[in-house]
Amino acid sequence: MTEFLQHLVNGLSLGTIYALIALGYTMVYGVLKLINFAHGDVYMVGAFAGYYLGSVTGTDRAPGMVGAALVTLGAMAVCGALGYVIERFAYRPLRNRARLTALITAIGVSFLLEYGFQLSPIVRTPVEFPPGPSPRFFPALLELGEPLTFLGVTVPRIDLLGLVVALVLMIGLQLIVYRTRFGMAMRAASFDPQVAGLMGIPVNRIISWTFVLGSALAAAAGIINASSRPKIEPLFGLMSGLKAFVAAVLGGIGSVPGAMVGGLVLGLTEEYVAGYTSSQYRDAIAFTVLILVLLVRPEGLFGRATVEKV
Amino acid sequence: MLRFPRALPLVVAALAVLACEKKKPEGAAAPAPGGAGAVATGDRILLGHVGSLTGSEATFGDSTDKGIQLAIEEVNAKGGVKGKPLALKTYDNQGKPEESAIAATRLVLQDRVAVLLGEVASTRSLAMAPIADANHVPMITPSSTNPRVTKENGKVRPYVFRVCFIDPFQGTVMAKFAREHLKISRVAVLRDVGNDYSMGLADFFLAKFKELGGTIVDDQSYKAGDQDFKAQLTNIKGKNPEAIYVPGYYTDVALIARQSRELGMKQPLMGGDGWDSARLYEIGGKALEGSYFSNHYSPEDPAPRIQDFVKRYRERFGAVPDSLAAQGYDAARIAADAMGRAKDLSGEAIRDALAATRDYPGVTGVISIDADHDAVKPAVVLEIKGSAGHYVATVQPDQPQAAK
Numbered sequence: 001m002t003e004f005l006q007h008l009v010n011g012l013s014l015g016t017i018y019a020l021i022a023l024g025y026t027m028v029y030g031v032l033k034l035i036n037f038a039h040g041d042v043y044m045v046g047a048f049a050g051y052y053l054g055s056v057t058g059t060d061r062a063p064g065m066v067g068a069a070l071v072t073l074g075a076m077a078v079c080g081a082l083g084y085v086i087e088r089f090a091y092r093p094l095r096n097r098a099r100l101t102a103l104i105t106a107i108g109v110s111f112l113l114e115y116g117f118q119l120s121p122i123v124r125t126p127v128e129f130p131p132g133p134s135p136r137f138f139p140a141l142l143e144l145g146e147p148l149t150f151l152g153v154t155v156p157r158i159d160l161l162g163l164v165v166a167l168v169l170m171i172g173l174q175l176i177v178y179r180t181r182f183g184m185a186m187r188a189a190s191f192d193p194q195v196a197g198l199m200g201i202p203v204n205r206i207i208s209w210t211f212v213l214g215s216a217l218a219a220a221a222g223i224i225n226a227s228s229r230p231k232i233e234p235l236f237g238l239m240s241g242l243k244a245f246v247a248a249v250l251g252g253i254g255s256v257p258g259a260m261v262g263g264l265v266l267g268l269t270e271e272y273v274a275g276y277t278s279s280q281y282r283d284a285i286a287f288t289v290l291i292l293v294l295l296v297r298p299e300g301l302f303g304r305a306t307v308e309k310v
Numbered sequence: 311m312l313r314f315p316r317a318l319p320l321v322v323a324a325l326a327v328l329a330c331e332k333k334k335p336e337g338a339a340a341p342a343p344g345g346a347g348a349v350a351t352g353d354r355i356l357l358g359h360v361g362s363l364t365g366s367e368a369t370f371g372d373s374t375d376k377g378i379q380l381a382i383e384e385v386n387a388k389g390g391v392k393g394k395p396l397a398l399k400t401y402d403n404q405g406k407p408e409e410s411a412i413a414a415t416r417l418v419l420q421d422r423v424a425v426l427l428g429e430v431a432s433t434r435s436l437a438m439a440p441i442a443d444a445n446h447v448p449m450i451t452p453s454s455t456n457p458r459v460t461k462e463n464g465k466v467r468p469y470v471f472r473v474c475f476i477d478p479f480q481g482t483v484m485a486k487f488a489r490e491h492l493k494i495s496r497v498a499v500l501r502d503v504g505n506d507y508s509m510g511l512a513d514f515f516l517a518k519f520k521e522l523g524g525t526i527v528d529d530q531s532y533k534a535g536d537q538d539f540k541a542q543l544t545n546i547k548g549k550n551p552e553a554i555y556v557p558g559y560y561t562d563v564a565l566i567a568r569q570s571r572e573l574g575m576k577q578p579l580m581g582g583d584g585w586d587s588a589r590l591y592e593i594g595g596k597a598l599e600g601s602y603f604s605n606h607y608s609p610e611d612p613a614p615r616i617q618d619f620v621k622r623y624r625e626r627f628g629a630v631p632d633s634l635a636a637q638g639y640d641a642a643r644i645a646a647d648a649m650g651r652a653k654d655l656s657g658e659a660i661r662d663a664l665a666a667t668r669d670y671p672g673v674t675g676v677i678s679i680d681a682d683h684d685a686v687k688p689a690v691v692l693e694i695k696g697s698a699g700h701y702v703a704t705v706q707p708d709q710p711q712a713a714k
Contacts, residue, residue, distance in 0.1 A: 003548050006573070010540040118364045133368040135561050137592045147572055154574045229537045231565050231593045233366060236537065274541035279531050280503050282541070 015267020024214030040241015046219025060139030083215025252303025358417030365405025377638025432456030481514025
C-alpha cells in the first residue's frame, strides 16, 4: 500500500510537468491547428532562463520565496518573448502555406534551439552563454527543508509547491480563456480566423499572445521541473515535449482541462507501469497510449468530435 | 543568367580535375607495401580522435581530448616520434554511435591518420572497431571497458586495443569490495538498459556478488536521459537493500542519488568509472556522500608520476584531470611509444608494436597489453566525501582477469 501511494505521489509530480507543457501545445493547436514542435525546447529555454536569472541575481546564494517568484516570472517573460519571436518570424510568414510547411518549420526551430544551446559559450560573463552540451545544476531557489512523510510515503515539499503553482496557473489560464475579451477573441480566432478577422478581431495579435502565453507556461513548467530534478541540459526538452504532446492528444487537443487531465493521467500511467512491470516500458507506454487513444477516441478524453471544415 | 548553367558543368569539371591533381602527391607518397591504410602524411604524424564533445556525456570527450592534447604537446616537446612531430585531428560524434562510425571513416580514409584514438563509451567504440580493422589502422580506446570492443565472438580484433581494464574486472572489483570490505549481503541493481557498458558492469557485478554469497534483491533499469527515477527507486526501497549498484554515467547517477535521498533512502550507491566527472558532485550534491565507485586512477595518488601529470594538466587547462583525461593521455602516450618502437609507420608495424607493449608506466597504472589487446592494470575504489572521490583501496588485476 505504501508503495502504491508513493507511486501515486511520484506520478502526480511527473504529471504536473507534462500537464503544464501540454497546455502550450493545446492552446497553439486550438488557435492555429499547428503542432508547435518547438514547444518542448521553449520549456528547456525556460529552465535555462531560470538558471541564468538565478545565478545573475544571486537567488541561488540566498534562496527565498520572493527571489524564486521573481526568477520564475522573469523566465516566463523571457520565454514569452521567445514565443513571440518564434511565431512572428518562423510561423507567421508561412501561415497560409500548406500545413506541412509549418510543421517542418517547427521541427527546424526545435533543432535550432537544441543545438544552438549546445554551442560553446560566446559570452562568458557573468555566466556562460550558450551553456554548451554538458549538463548544468539548477540552483536551489527555495529552501523548503525535509520532505513530508506520512504512512511511510515521502512527499518532497517542492513537488507539493509545484503542484499548487501548476494548478493556480491552469485555473488562471482557464479564466483567461473563458472570462476575458482576449479569451473570447482567442476562441473566435480558433473557430474561424477569417470571419474573426472580418469581425474586427486582430487575429495576428491574438495568435502572438497565444504563443506568448503558452511559452510562459512552458517556462513555469521548466522551472518547477528543474527545481525538483535539478539537472538541465539543452536536450532535455525533447522527450518531455513529446510526452506532453501525447498528453495533449490524450486529453483532447485544443481543450485546456483536457491537457491538464491528460498530463496527470500520462504521468501516473508511466509511473505505475515503470513501478509494477518493467521500467523499460516507460517511454513505450506513452506512445502506446497515444496510438490507443487515436484508435478508440481520436478526439481525446475531453475533445469534441468536429467535422473538418471544407 | 542563361549562360551560367551552361558554364557550370565546365567549372565543376575543372574543379574536379584540380582537386584530383592536388590529391595525387599525397596518395603517391603512401609507402603502400604492408600497411594498406594509414600513413603519416608529409612531415608530421597525424593522430585521429573521435570523441563526444557535445551531447549528454560531453565532459567525457572533452576531458579525453585535453589529455590527448597534453600528451601530444609533451611528445612534440621532446622531438616527436621518429623525428616527426605529432598532430591531432578531433571529430565530434555528439555522443552517437552512428556519428562515431562516420567520423572514424573520415579519419581513416580522408585524413589518413596513423592511429585512431577513441571512443570513451563502449557502444561507440563498437561502432568504430570494424572500421579500424577493415582499414588496417590501429585503434586505441582510452576508456571503453566492454569486452566486446577488443574481442568479438571469441576472436581478438586485430587492430583494436585499449588502455583500460574491462567490465568483468570492474564489475567484480565492486562486488568483491562490497562483500569483503563493506560486508554487505543485500544489494539492488539499477542499470541503464540502452548502454552496453552499464549492462556489462551490472551482469558481472551480479555474478560475482552471488558467487561470494550475497543476494541481489532487485534488478531495475532506466534509460539514459530519463529525468525521473522514483518509480524504480520506490520499488527498490520496498526491498530494503543495504546498497544500490548503479553502473551508469554521471548525468543520470547524480539525479538517481538525489531522488533516492528524497524518498528517504539512506543506502550508499556504488558504481563504476562512468561516475567520474566534476558534474556528478555538482548535480548530486550531498546525496552522494558515502557512496563508492571503482575508477582507473585517483589524482590523490601520491606517486610522483601521477602528481607530475596532475600539475602539468592543471597548468595547461586549469582543472584537476579526471580519469578520462588521464586515460586519453595514456592512450596517446602509448600510441607514441608504439610508433617509436615500430619499424615503420605502417598500420601493421604500429599494431605489432602496440601488442608488444609491456610495463608501460602510465598515469593510470603500469600498463601491459595482453593477448586479448586489453590492458592489465589495477583499479582503485573511491569513496565520496565532501564532494570528491577519496582513495579507499587498490584492487590488483591478477585473478579477475583470469576469470574472463
